[in-house]
Amino acid sequence: MDNSQSWLTNVNEALEKKTALERIEFAAENLPSNYSIASSFGAQSAVSLHMITQVMPKIPVILIDTGYLFPETYQFVDQLAEALDLDVHVYQSTMSPAWQEARYGKLWEKDTRALNEYNQRNKVEPMDRALNELEVGTWFAGLRREQSKSRHELPIVQTFKDLSLIHIVIFTSICRSIACLIIRYGKKVMSQLEISTVLNP
16 A cells, blocks of 8 residues: 555545545555454444444454443443444453552542543553554544544544554534434434435435
8 A cells, every 4th residue: 555645645635525435445445454443332333333344244343441331332332243243352451440440549530641641551552452463454443523623634544553544434414313313213223224324424
């Protein structure tokens, strides 16, 4: 793959006009193999995971479990994994949440330095370990431009830690459609027919 800046610029300009599914197909044909997707299993995850498994049925799905996810999230992971036949790989800190609290207290309730330490131990290190152990070449992520000011100019494809990183659902319209479905159907897994109504961003 040519990862020069000019190539990335041309690719991003082209992919801006494509649907999320077309971006996945582009990645499968043009980006390094050993694909993986990181998912928080939030509201928009059902659609993202459904789309990507249509092209890459056995793609490893990375879940970073801090030990503090809501019970509904764990239930949603189980339901979605069964419904879409997902290959879920769960990564956690090497130290349990209870042990961390006993040793350090609730770091996220302290200052910025303590919060950064918590994130490094429970999010960054487990993700780095996942990418290394799975030998990931292309990483699909679910970041969206409206999530923060720093992400307004987020490209669809970029290089990150010597990997290719692609954001397949980068716009808001698909997420609004999912929110409507979640409100209508609650926290149950949406059927493939329901999911298919929001596939085009």
